[in-house]
Amino acid sequence: MTAVDTGLAPVATTTSPEIALGFDYDVAIVGLGYVGLPTALAYHAAGSRVLALDASSARLTDITAGRADLLETDRVRLGGALRDRSFRLTDDIALLSSAAAIVVCVPTPVDHQLVPDLSLLRAACATVVAAVRAGQTVMLTSTSYVGCTHDLIEQPLRDRGFVIGRDVFVAFSAERIDPGNTGFAQEDVPRVVGGATLECEEEGARLLSRYVSRVHHVSSLAAAEMTKLLENTFRAVNIALANEFAEICSALDVPVTEVIDAASTKPYGFMPFYPGPGVGGHCIPCDPHYLLWQLRALRVDARVITEAMSGISARPGHVVDRVREVLGRAGIGTTGSRVVVVGVTYKPDVADLRESPAIEIIEALADLGVDVQYLDSRVPSLRLASGTVLTSLDEPGEVVPDLVLIHTRHADADLSWLAEAGVVLDATYRSADIAGRVLV
Ligand SMILES: NC(=O)c1ccc[n+]([C@@H]2O[C@H](COP(=O)([O-])OP(=O)(O)OC[C@H]3O[C@@H](n4cnc5c(N)ncnc54)[C@H](O)[C@@H]3O)[C@@H](O)[C@H]2O)c1
Numbered sequence: 001m002t003a004v005d006t007g008l009a010p011v012a013t014t015t016s017p018e019i020a021l022g023f024d025y026d027v028a029i030v031g032l033g034y035v036g037l038p039t040a041l042a043y044h045a046a047g048s049r050v051l052a053l054d055a056s057s058a059r060l061t062d063i064t065a066g067r068a069d070l071l072e073t074d075r076v077r078l079g080g081a082l083r084d085r086s087f088r089l090t091d092d093i094a095l096l097s098s099a100a101a102i103v104v105c106v107p108t109p110v111d112h113q114l115v116p117d118l119s120l121l122r123a124a125c126a127t128v129v130a131a132v133r134a135g136q137t138v139m140l141t142s143t144s145y146v147g148c149t150h151d152l153i154e155q156p157l158r159d160r161g162f163v164i165g166r167d168v169f170v171a172f173s174a175e176r177i178d179p180g181n182t183g184f185a186q187e188d189v190p191r192v193v194g195g196a197t198l199e200c201e202e203e204g205a206r207l208l209s210r211y212v213s214r215v216h217h218v219s220s221l222a223a224a225e226m227t228k229l230l231e232n233t234f235r236a237v238n239i240a241l242a243n244e245f246a247e248i249c250s251a252l253d254v255p256v257t258e259v260i261d262a263a264s265t266k267p268y269g270f271m272p273f274y275p276g277p278g279v280g281g282h283c284i285p286c287d288p289h290y291l292l293w294q295l296r297a298l299r300v301d302a303r304v305i306t307e308a309m310s311g312i313s314a315r316p317g318h319v320v321d322r323v324r325e326v327l328g329r330a331g332i333g334t335t336g337s338r339v340v341v342v343g344v345t346y347k348p349d350v351a352d353l354r355e356s357p358a359i360e361i362i363e364a365l366a367d368l369g370v371d372v373q374y375l376d377s378r379v380p381s382l383r384l385a386s387g388t389v390l391t392s393l394d395e396p397g398e399v400v401p402d403l404v405l406i407h408t409r410h411a412d413a414d415l416s417w418l419a420e421a422g423v424v425l426d427a428t429y430r431s432a433d434i435a436g437r438v439l440v
């Protein structure tokens with residue numbers, strides 16, 4: 001038990017079947033990141049007794065101190081949960097066997113060669129498998145390759161002697177949470193579930209139904225895993241297409257956002273995607289590579305996805321090229337010029353810098369001798385690969401830039417000062433209110 005373990009004895013508040021089986025908690029969430037923490041809070045808000053487990057004591061300390069990057073609704077939930085005896089925050093893996101169900105929600109990133117880094121997921125699954133006892137349901141919610149739940153959970157549990165679907169239950173249901181998005185409550189977003197057996201699928205659905213209003217069943221773990229890969233590959237391919245269309249429209253001198261908005265009036269067969277500076281976060285830049293990695297081993301060619309991911313990787317470089325071009329047109333040389341990047345997170349209204357194109361853009365501009373600064377109220381400082389640490393400008397007026405690059409536009413950011421800022425390059429394509437802005 002750690003210093004941040006709330007240490008309160010769990011209290012039985014219902015007469016659920018789990019209590020009959022002697023479980024102290026209805027659900028344990030393993031990994032309390034951008035996805036796991038809101039999930040733990042959603043279960044708790046729906047009346048479940050929750051064991052919220054993270055391997056990082058620093059993360060647990062931040063959560064206890066209210067320093068997690070959460071929507072306001074989740075922040076309120078966290079305040080209530082931390083005062084409630086039916087929500088226990090811990091890093092004590094011995095407690096996992098006291099939960100009726102265990103939900104694994106740890107990161108699945110890619111390495112510098114864009115190869116899946118499964119080390120955290122393997123470690124978490126090994127911990128869970130070793131802790132499992134009869135009667136428990138284990139659900140994987142991390143995005144991963146097809147067959148992962150079988151390889152890391154189902155087979156190791158069989159190897160321990162459990163009969164799957166009778167002694168223990170194994171399911172997969174990818175998270176669909178969209179951090180920073182207030183438009184969709186987590187409870188209202190349907191979830192897709194697949195099980196190792198029909199009984200597992202039903203137990204998985206029962207677990208999700210504790211807080212989710214709609215569960216869609218598929219016939220296998222693999223179908224559920226592949227569903228998530230399709231969802232995020234679909235987004236990646238369409239974002240790559242939108243970026244390409246932006247370049248095509250620029251070459252033909254047609255306003256791309258006007259075209260996308262016009263196409264969006266079609267009530268079927270079209271879904272709008274917008275161009276931008278690139279993609280970031282833990283999903284779009286990573287998940288399709290889990291699929292491509294698996295397909296390479298099978299010698300299956302996936303040309304459309306491969307091309308899309310190449311286009312996405314090249315996008316920050318294109319933004320840098322445009323900065324140089326626009327500076328050049330204004331008669332300003334790149335070296336020694338002053339550029340301010342507005343918004344550095346990978347998307348609006350979060351503090352998440354993971355895989356943010358802004359980092360690559362800032363590093364490339366700095367390598368070209370540009371004096372780069374940034375302004376982002378959600379990111380007080382950021383570290384570049386060189387080790388250099390930049391701190392956010394407090395106010396726009398602190399420097400007089402030669403060019404301002406709008407990279408991310410938070411809903412609460414006041415950009416009225418850009419009217420006087422001179423050359424403004426808009427990588428968001430959403431800043432039509434800034435007079436004279438130039439599109440990437
Ligand atoms: N962030 C998103 O927008 C999003 C959306 C949908 C799905 N997902 C998927 O959800 C999964 C989790 O992503 P995330 O963004 O929440 O990650 P994250 O990096 O925000 O948090 C993961 C947490 O897991 C903890 N952890 C790592 N190993 C652990 C272990 N062995 N035991 C206990 N805790 C451990 C870390 O300390 C960290 O706090 C990934 O597979 C991701 O692809 C993410």
